[in-house]
Structure formats: structure tokens, C-alpha cells
Amino acid sequence: MLDAEWNLTEVAEVALVEVSVHNPTAVDRRVRVENRLDGPTLPPRRGGVPERGWDADGYAGVVPAGGTMRLGFASPAPPAEPPVAVEDGGRAENDTAGDGAEDREGNGNGDPGSHGDGAAPDRAASAAAAVRLLDDAAPPADALPVPDADADADAEGEATAAATTADGARRARAGGPSATDADVAASVGSVGTTNGSATAEGAGREGPGGTDGGTAPDGATRAGDGGDSGGGGDDAGAPGPAAGSTGDGGDAPGPAADVEVPPPVAAWLAGVERRIDHGERLTDASVVEAAAVLDERGGVDAVADLPDRLAADEAALRALAERAAALAERAGGTDVPLAALRRLA
Amino acid sequence: MIVAVAGGKGGVGKSTVAYNLGASLDAAVVDADLAMADLPAGRGPDLHDVLAGRAEAREAIRGGPVRLLPCGRSLAGARAAEVSRLGDALDGVAAECGDVVVDCPSGLRADAGAPLAVADAALVVTSPRRFALADAVRTRELARELGTGLGGVVLNRIVDDAPVGAVERALGAPAVVVPADPRLGRSVRENEPVVAAAPDSDPAAAIDAVAERVRRCR
Numbered sequence: 285m286l287d288a289e290w291n292l293t294e295v296a297e298v299a300l301v302e303v304s305v306h307n308p309t310a311v312d313r314r315v316r317v318e319n320r321l322d323g324p325t326l327p328p329r330r331g332g333v334p335e336r337g338w339d340a341d342g343y344a345g346v347v348p349a350g351g352t353m354r355l356g357f358a359s360p361a362p363p364a365e366p367p368v369a370v371e372d373g374g375r376a377e378n379d380t381a382g383d384g385a386e387d388r389e390g391n392g393n394g395d396p397g398s399h400g401d402g403a404a405p406d407r408a409a410s411a412a413a414a415v416r417l418l419d420d421a422a423p424p425a426d427a428l429p430v431p432d433a434d435a436d437a438d439a440e441g442e443a444t445a446a447a448t449t450a451d452g453a454r455r456a457r458a459g460g461p462s463a464t465d466a467d468v469a470a471s472v473g474s475v476g477t478t479n480g481s482a483t484a485e486g487a488g489r490e491g492p493g494g495t496d497g498g499t500a501p502d503g504a505t506r507a508g509d510g511g512d513s514g515g516g517g518d519d520a521g522a523p524g525p526a527a528g529s530t531g532d533g534g535d536a537p538g539p540a541a542d543v544e545v546p547p548p549v550a551a552w553l554a555g556v557e558r559r560i561d562h563g564e565r566l567t568d569a570s571v572v573e574a575a576a577v578l579d580e581r582g583g584v585d586a587v588a589d590l591p592d593r594l595a596a597d598e599a600a601l602r603a604l605a606e607r608a609a610a611l612a613e614r615a616g617g618t619d620v621p622l623a624a625l626r627r628l629a
Numbered sequence: 630m631i632v633a634v635a636g637g638k639g640g641v642g643k644s645t646v647a648y649n650l651g652a653s654l655d656a657a658v659v660d661a662d663l664a665m666a667d668l669p670a671g672r673g674p675d676l677h678d679v680l681a682g683r684a685e686a687r688e689a690i691r692g693g694p695v696r697l698l699p700c701g702r703s704l705a706g707a708r709a710a711e712v713s714r715l716g717d718a719l720d721g722v723a724a725e726c727g728d729v730v731v732d733c734p735s736g737l738r739a740d741a742g743a744p745l746a747v748a749d750a751a752l753v754v755t756s757p758r759r760f761a762l763a764d765a766v767r768t769r770e771l772a773r774e775l776g777t778g779l780g781g782v783v784l785n786r787i788v789d790d791a792p793v794g795a796v797e798r799a800l801g802a803p804a805v806v807v808p809a810d811p812r813l814g815r816s817v818r819e820n821e822p823v824v825a826a827a828p829d830s831d832p833a834a835a836i837d838a839v840a841e842r843v844r845r846c847r
Contacts, residue, residue: 332711333713409716411743411746412713412716415713415742417775418742419737419739420738421712422707423707
């Protein structure tokens with residue numbers, strides 16, 4: 285009595301089945317659509333709860349007189365024909381039974397109204413029905429943080445941020461968070477500068493470093509470590525986006541001062557720089573200095589992998605420098621004739 | 630028996646009514662306002678934990694002047710809470726404590742609908758504030774759509790003459806008038822139900838009348 289048509293497509297090894305059931309008779313009729321594919325039935329869901337009428341084997345519902353019902357589901361199964369078996373369940377009683385749910389054992393799709401009639405209330409089904417019917421009320425998600433390339437950033441970031449807020453003097457010496465991008469850009473430009481700038485600020489902090497006399501960005505470089513925006517311990521690796529602006533820490537060097545490095549790169553470099561800073565401070569460190577670094581990193585275990593990571597960082601930075609230099613050459617060598625292209629278009 | 634105390638609008642006094650009603654019924658009170666909880670909490674597992682599967686419902690019930698299952702206060706907790714688990718959670722509380730009063734959030738979304746759908750009866754709280762009655766009507770409709778009957782109406786925070794007739798006609802159920810009273814106002818904050826603090830007072834009598842209305846719904 286019911287006319288059914290199906291359509292089967294396959295996307296990425298999942299079969300998508302569409303079914304259309306038409307009821308040409310003058311009365312509402314029940315229908316049962318069973319999944320005949322060799323795989324589980326994945327029905328449409330709302331808020332994680334399967335839509336009303338669906339169960340593990342398929343769908344049960346009522347097709348109104350003269351009407352057409354369309355439904356669809358997925359199944360991670362090899363395509364087979366026919367993908368569904370459509371059964372005519374006979375004439376549907378009127379009033380509530382809108383989904384034939386009472387034909388099956390309770391599976392979370394029952395009509396919530398049924399619990400008022402003296403039967404043991406199915407509270408899980410009621411909650412599921414409410415979730416299905418109504419809008420989601422969860423608070424919105426956090427804004428996406430910039431991915432932090434430094435795997436130990438959380439522990440380190442918190443320690444660093446805490447150390448920073450406790451040490452107002454260091455903040456003052458650091459001169460604020462804003463110059464980080466410029467220094468990062470400067471560091472990327474050529475390998476030579478990086479060593480000089482990072483080491484120089486060791487001298488500024490009464491530490492053991494300071495072997496190469498001061499080059500300009502020392503005070504500003506310090507900011508990349510601790511001074512960055514106090515917001516969120518897990519964001520310590522990403523001063524780049526917070527800074528945004530460039531070079532206004534004052535002493536940033538020459539041509540790279542106005543270049544903004546993409547946040548993920550800035551974040552990665554900030555993490556690298558933090559490790560380098562710790563490594564330098566631990567090199568030939570005094571007891572006081574060494575203790576300070578151990579405190580920041582969270583104990584000697586956290587420092588155990590530092591030599592290996594620094595070696596990896598050095599290799600990565602050198603490779604990056606070569607590649608960046610080559611790409612810069614190529615970028616500089618291009619000459620896109622915009623005017624001519626506009627005439628072409 | 631599970632009673633959902635709902636009201637559509639914030640500020641009508643749902644939480645205060647739910648808390649005091651729980652004391653009068655000797656029921657456990659569940660703070661189901663997942664994003665803006667306000668019943669007394671403390672350390673230990675809460676409803677966020679229960680709805681995220683981190684704790685059983687009975688582990689989160691606290692003793693005190695009123696048995697409470699409080700809710701967490703963090704956004705992360707609210708995000709991780711699965712509202713669809715509320716049915717099982719309330720079943721767990723009912724198994725442990727008998728009667729349960731659920732303080733529902735305001736609004737008409739899934740977080741308000743789930744406790745309404747799960748409850749055996751709904752209690753709609755409204756007040757003489759502007760638009761509170763319209764929101765109460767919407768909440769009553771939502772309860773009806775979810776298959777839960779209206780057990781009673783509370784006309785709360787009454788100072789002068791209460792428009793009882795109009796409210797009863799609009800909502801289709803008898804209304805109990807609860808007067809505005811500072812003892813009620815501070816009962817939640819101080820974790821001191823008015824039926825214990827001032828048993829012979831008008832507000833206590835009104836709360837007992839609400840409890841009697843709920844008992845008739847069994």
C-alpha cells in the first residue's frame with residue numbers, strides 16, 4: 285500500500301541512504317524502515333540524541349494520508365541493494381501515537397506524555413525528548429587559543445607568569461610585552477643575530493650571560509618570556525597575538541621592526557626562545573641563577589630533556605633560517621604586473 | 630515524586646521557593662540551573678559532575694537544614710554537563726531521598742525543558758513584576774508540551790493586593806500567594822529555611838500551603 289523509493293550514495297566509506305515513502309491511501313499508515321546494510325544504523329541526531337522514531341535497526345513512524353515522508357540515515361557499511369526494507373504497518377490509530385514508539389522496547393524515543401498515565405515513568409526518555417525538542421543551552425565555547433607549539437608550555441607558562449607577577453622589577457626591566465614580534469622577526473632573519481640578542485639580556489638581569497656586548501633588542505627580548513599578557517597560564521607561549529603591534533618596545537633593530545610574524549610562528553618561536561633562555565641561564569650559572577631557572581621550569585625533571593630539546597631547536601632554527609632566506613629571495617624576485625593583468629581581465 | 634519549580638523569567642524567586650518548599654516537604658532540592666546556580670554549594674561533587682559522568686547523583690547530595698544537590702559554578706562545567714543525563718540523575722536522587730524538588734533555570738531551552746519533562750508535576754512561580762505572567766504562561770505551555778502537568782502556581786513576592794484571579798485564569802490552576810518577606814529573602818543565602826527559622830510566620834504558612842498543594846499531586 286505504501287510506495288517507497290530509496291537512494292544510496294557512498295561517501296568516504298560511509299553509505300548514505302535516503303528513503304521516500306508515499307502513502308496514496310486515505311488513512312494514515314504506519315511504516316517501518318529497516319536498515320538492510322551490513323553495519324550499524326547512524327540516524328540523524330539532535331544534541332546527541334537520535335531523532336524521534338529511530339532505533340538501532342531503523343525507523344518507525346506514520347505516513348499521513350496522501351503524504352510523503354522523507355528520511356535518511358548513514359551506515360559505515362559496504363553498499364548493498366536494497367539498503368532498506370520498508371514495511372507497511374497497517375492503519376495508524378489517530379491521536380498521539382505519532383511515532384509508533386510504543387511498538388518497541390523503551391529506547392529513549394518514547395513520547396514523553398506517556399509517563400502521566402500510571403506506567404513507571406521513563407525519565408531518561410523524557411530528558412532525551414526535551415533535549416531533542418528544545419534549543420541547546422550550553423554556554424558558548426571559548427575563543428580559540430593560538431596553538432601552543434611548546435608542549436610543556438602549560439607548566440612553564442604558569443610558572444613563568446607567576447614568577448613574572450611576583451617579580452615586578454623584572455617586568456619593569458622587560459619594558460612591557462609589546463616588542464616580541466619585532467624581536468621574533470629579527471631572530472628569524474638571520475641566525476647570527478639571535479645568539480647575540482638573547483645572550484645580551486642575561487647581562488641586563490645580573491645573570492651569568494652577557495658575553496656578547498649589548499645589541500639593541502635585549503630588554504625587549506626579555507618580554508617574550510615572562511612579560512606577556514598575564515591572561516591565562518596556557519597562553520604564555522603566544523605573546524604574538526596579544527602583542528599584535530610591532531616594535532614599540534623601543535630598541536628593536538632595523539628592517540624587521542615593522543614585520544608582523546604570523547601568530548603560530550610567533551608562538552613557536554616564543555617557546556623556542558624560552559627554552560634557549562633557560563639553557564643560557566643554566567650555562568655556567570651561579571647557584572642562585574640555577575635555582576631560579578629550576579623553579580621556573582618546575583624542578584630538575586622538567587629540565588632533564590632541555591639539552592635534547594635545545595639541540596632539536598637549533599637544528600630546526602637553522603633549517604628554518606635557510607628555508608626562510610631562500611623563500612625571501614624568491615619572494616623578492618617576483619614582479620607581478622598588476623596593471624597588465626587588469627588589462628587582460 | 631519529582632516536582633519541577635519553574636518560572637520562565639529570572640528574578641521571580643524560583644530558587645527561594647524551591648529551597649523552602651524542599652524544607653517543608655522534607656525533600657531533597659536539586660539546583661538544576663546549570664549555567665547560573667545559586668543554591669548553597671560547597672566542596673565535593675555537584676550536578677556538573679553528575680551530568681558529566683564524574684560522580685553518582687547520591688554522592689553529590691549534601692546534608693544540612695535542607696538536603697541539597699548543588700550545581701557547579703564554572704562555565705567549563707556547564708559545557709561538559711549533558712542535560713540528557715538529568716533523568717537518570719533525578720532518579721538517583723529520588724531513590725536516595727524520596728521526594729525531590731528541582732530548581733529549574735529560567736528560559737525555554739533544553740536546560741529548562743529537561744527537568745520539566747522528567748518531573749511528575751510542575752510548579753510555576755510568578756510574581757507581580759511586569760511580563761512575569763506572560764513568561765509563566767510560556768513555561769506552563771512548555772510543560773504541557775513536554776507532557777508534565779501543572780501541580781500548582783505560586784504568586785511570589787507579593788507586597789500589596791495580589792491579582793490572584795487573573796493569574797489563576799491565565800495559568801489554569803489554583804495559586805498560592807507567598808508574601809515578600811526578608812526572612813524568605815535571606816533564607817537561601819543563609820541556608821536557613823523559613824519553616825525552621827520562623828515556623829509561625831505568614832511566609833512559613835504560605836510555603837506549607839504550597840507543600841500541601843504538591844502533596845495532592847501524588
